[in-house]
Amino acid sequence: MIRIIHPVAGALALVTIATFWLSTAASALLASEATVAAVKTAIPWGFLLLVPALMAAGGAGVMLAKGRRAGLIGMKLRRMPFIAANGVLVLIPAALFLASKARASEFDTVFYAVQALELAAGAANITLLGLTMRDGLKMTGRLRRRPA
Template sequence: MKKIIHPVAGGLAMLCIATFWLATALSESFGTDETITAVKTAIPWGLLVLIPALMAAGGSGFALAQGRRGGLLSAKIKRMQWIAANGVLILIPAALFLASKARAGEFDGVFYAVQALELAAGAANIALLGLNMRDGLRMTGRLRRPAR
């Protein structure tokens, strides 16, 4: 069961973060204030899917590791620590702050500064999750390592 939960939960987490990021970038680039407000107020509701997905991916990953360390596994664990810290310290507070500012119609310099930080942190998490997916596929033999 862990072998099913881990990739499904990880894929769902990646899909959520990528959807949040893309919806934000598109609404900021091409949308109206109403569109931006709709996106920014929907994202905190999406956290109700994202956070359990990340917890399930992390928990099942640790269970699959069965206490082993080293190599790709250690790299994945270090990345997950950064992903979690980035989410808890930057992304979740930013999402809640931006939703509040958008609801109030306050699209000021502070809104856009936090928005830029959120986009950068989200891009970092997408990249880190992508690296973890790549390493997970390598560990299971579904992806070959490049020849040296």
């Protein structure tokens, strides 16, 4: 069961974060302030899906690792603190702040500066989660390893 939970939860987390990022970027570039406000106020509700998915993926991953820390497992485990810290210290507070500003229709310089920070931090997490998924696929043989 853990072998099913880990990849499903990890993929769900990655898709959720990518959806947040793409929705933010598209609405900021192409949509009205009303659409931006709708996107920014909806994102915190997505945490109800994202946080449990990340917790399930991380917990299942630790169980699958069975104490091993070398090779690709080690790489995956070393990325996790950065992904978690980025989410807890930057992305969640930024999303809540932006939702509050959007609800109040305060689309000022501070809003756009925090949104730029959020997009950069989100891109970093998407990259780190993508690398982690790639390593997991290599470990299971679903993705071929490049010869050295």
